[in-house]
Amino acid sequence: MILVTGGLGFLGTHTARALLDLGEECLAVGRSAPAGRTGRLVVEPLDCTDLGALLALGGRYPVTGIVHLAGVRPGSVPVVDELRANVTAGLNVVAAAVAWGVPRVTVASTIGVYGGVPGPVWREDSPLPVASAGGIPASKKAVEVLLPVAAAGATEVVHVRIGAAWGPGGRPASPFIAAPALVHAAVRGMDPPVVQADDAVDLIYAPDCGRAIAAVATAERLPHAVYNIGGGAAVTNARFADALRSAVPGAEVALSPGRSERAVPGDPYLDPTRLRADTGFRPAFDLPAAVADYVAWLRAGHPR
Template identity: 55%
Template sequence: MILVTGGLGFIGSHTSRALLDMGERCVIGGRRPERSPVLFAAGDQAVAERMDCTDLDDLLDIGRRHHITGIVHLAAAGMGADSPMDELWANTRALFNVLRAAQEWDVARVVLASTIGVYGGADVNGAYREDVPLPIASAHLIPAHKKSAEILADAVSGSTGLDVVSVRIGAIWGPLGRPASPFFGAPQLVHAAVGGHAVLGPLYAEDAIDMFYVRDCGRAIALLQTAAALSHRTYNVGSGRTTTNREVVEALGRAVPGWVPGLAEGRRPGAALAAHLDVDRLRGDTGFEPEYDLGRAAGDYVRWLQAGNPR
């Protein structure tokens, strides 16, 4: 069985669904397993388990009750902690516990969630490639932790032979996501369109990022977990192109006719030119191709919210 930590969360739910659709059996770990996994009803193909990755004994107990053959580590530990130090310590402890458990269980592969944010400040021309040198400094706590996690994962792979793969995930949007993001405008735009109200604060028409629909993201991660062999330790997981707020609004206009968001013209003052994730490695090693272009994704998300789902 494949253990998905954070498997009832945003990306975790879609990754679990994709693995189940591929015929895999999953242990879906989370802090609140009593929550109904709204995206899957798989019978005995999936088991939801309460787990805390910061507690090694709790984590190892999962392996005593289930035969774990692979791990997708998506859980974010320490969210809402009182201090940045507490959050960093919780996530680092969870990382080491997952790697220790993987070694004890002799799993085939561990996939670790990283982020497009690790490229912040990198010297690139249009596309982020996995081999571009990364700046040591980070402007945010999340990419700071993810950079260190990638280094530690690579060291573990080299010294123990454990197959550990880091996935640098783009700006993800779609069902179960937060209604607003500090990093890109699409979630707020979708919720505003469905709710029929204006966006809060200025969103600029030409601000852009590599947006990736969460259903495609889950499938890409599932393919990386289940591939017979991989050629690299790091993979970008994204759309392979930048998408502007203007393009999002145009797609939403087709899904919700008559809605007018009132974007500010141009780009946010001082904003750097956007780059996209180069996904050649992902395509080459897994054959992945996205199933959701912007129009299909916007329509799918609008229908999801219109059906009464809050996020």
């Protein structure tokens, strides 16, 4: 049974589904999760900063692997509390893995840790700057350093640096990427946000992201401790708009020419070579297929 922290969240839901599709049993936990069981999926409420409650799970369930995706939503608490909770939760998860004899912990990191690294291709062996632009990359860098030390060789700790995930279950609007808001506006018939045509980001469709995380978590052997999970290209808003118009003919997309001040110079993207070589993972969706799939999901009545 694989424990998925944040298992009822955006990426947690897709990861749990991917693990179930591989035939695994899943224990999905979250702070407000309702306890229950459906087939091979078990749900339990848990705050990962509570080490005692976390360790107690090992007495009730035969946990053989851990995927740690839980984290504090940025801006929901002061940044010092965000950092404390995220680092504490990570250390607690490793402590539980060691206590239970779990052979591998897969931990979510972020494309944001590469901020300041020259592009355009961001590879796992790139030296990372110590400085961070905010709480998310700061806590992820700290966790990447601390958790393998805390494990002390008793369990394998693998970090997955995730690109800009979007798709079913995600927020209708993101402060980081335009894709979700553009799709929602097209499907709902709302006024689209005005975005810069040449702003670009490495997008990873959420179902593919969940499958990639599951591939890392269940691989028989991994020769590396860090893996990029991304689309392997920087997608401009103009290119995304073309795919959206194909899925929703006549969709209005408000594109302004050029780039915004917040656009990352060089349009960097995550190199997925290591992930694909070591796990055999291949995305199921290219950009047009992902946009069409998300449009169909929203038209089926799902709110996000």
